[in-house]
Amino acid sequence: MVRTNQVVVIGASGFVAKNLRKYLSEKNIKLISISRSNFKQFKNETKIVLKKYDEKYILPKIQNSTALFHLVGIGKQSVKINFDMINVQFTDFIINMSKKAKIKKIIYASGLGVNANSSNEYFISKYRAEQLIINSGLDYSIFRPSYIVGKDDLFTKSLKNQIKKGEINIPGSGLYSIQPIYIGDVVKLFFQSITQKEFQNKILDLVGPDLLTFEQYVKLFSKKTTASIKKFSLEEAYHDAITNSKSLFGIDDLNILIGNFKGNHNKLQKLSKIKFHSILELLNSGRLL
Template identity: 60%
Template sequence: MNEPKKIVITGASGFVAKNIRKFLSLNHYKLISIARNNFKKYKNEEKIILEKYDDPSLLNKIKNVDVLIHLVGTGKQSVDSDFESINVGLTKHFVNLSKKTKIKKFIYFSGLGVSSTTPLGYFISKYKAEILIQNSGLNYTIFRPSYIIGKDDLFTKYLKKQIQNSSIEIPGSGKFLIQPIHINDVEQIVLESILEKKFDNQIFDLVGPEKISFKDYVRLFSKNSDVLVKKINLEDAFHRAIHTSSSEFGVDDLNLLLGGFTGNHEKLKEISGIKFQSILGLLKAC
């Protein structure tokens, strides 16, 4: 695509959205950012604050836009906010709006491990969202991210919070793999996917260059602190996650972590041509 006129970003106050908005703003792109609550605005950015996304005024506000980056999503369920209504329902809503406004590119963040055979509710909702996008006739790029690491990401916050309590717990053996990617690399790839045709109508695993076991990652993370790293049995980990609804790391987070999902970095490396941050590099940065 030639330089896009305007880019819409949904879920604007989330971790990924905040970083992508800042990056695109610094690169002089015009943005329309949508969230439920007020947030700090960047240069070249219009804000839309909506309590409910079915507000009929929205269609008019996002006409004349070329790209929509859909970052609304939840990894946690409650009575008021479940996977089907948020991950599937709101994707359907923005796909429909994008069709009406004839958007030239729809970018979606799914999840690493999503497949047609997944038994996990979170992945099922992301899979259904992917199918809606693929069947929409819109030009799309779907990313399936691993843990995205940067300042204030959820995964790092979870580990830092434990450090404050002077120990990090490793559920089970800790041997399950993760393949984290740095937010700066994600920002760069999202921009490339807007500008370059070779990303059109494709799905990419959004994963870093290295796979590492959770226990080794935690050891590196806590290397310069005198924090205790201790294994806890899975029964205790799940019991706590199930019975503490306020827990930052819930049952679905544990399922994903223990699933040990890794992806195809080579495809991303080949198409993007960027030099990715190593695990040591991203740990330093966060």
């Protein structure tokens, strides 16, 4: 068991970070949590909200922390911000700041399907970020997540909003596979990654035990509601993603879905020895609605 004196969370206002911070706080771990957006503060936590990540201001606050969680990311590009800026350049900034602060370990949330043969711009940027971390000389744990689901993740919020409108949209056939993992299991894994040496310098698929189709997930999620399900063509979905910045599915959302990526849950189970939640059971119980 590795002793932790202080942990830094970058991107503290996001869904995963919020749940992680709550879990670590309950474990009485001292937190330095940093975000550009405001967020609720937990016990044992120093809260830092900055419009711009200013190294001169942050560095003295995070000196000699045990580990840093890098949870900053974007799902869509715009004329003002792109994948390279956030996934690559910002990761390089985080690595250099961690070295100056004498932080020995980085935990990074990448993406399921990321690999050296990626041709998708989003995956390429995530792969380049992984390589920066791997070659940094710091200890690391890199997780490649599928959908991380809970009460208020973006995917669940989207489905709930569509249910309120009475109709859920599925791009294409809906027969492509997803492998969601429950947020309660994710925070336990992240905790293990900073306390157990077995996670040192590992790249792990962050996936749950159940593999199901997107259509199956949507039907189970909405089965106790009166919402109808509408399928629309991939051509229509991609056209909307290209021309509408507020489209339900971004271009890379669609690429990830159609990519039909599958992860190695058995490796995760063997390493962590966690009793993972079945997403099928959670859906059938209505606990995610």
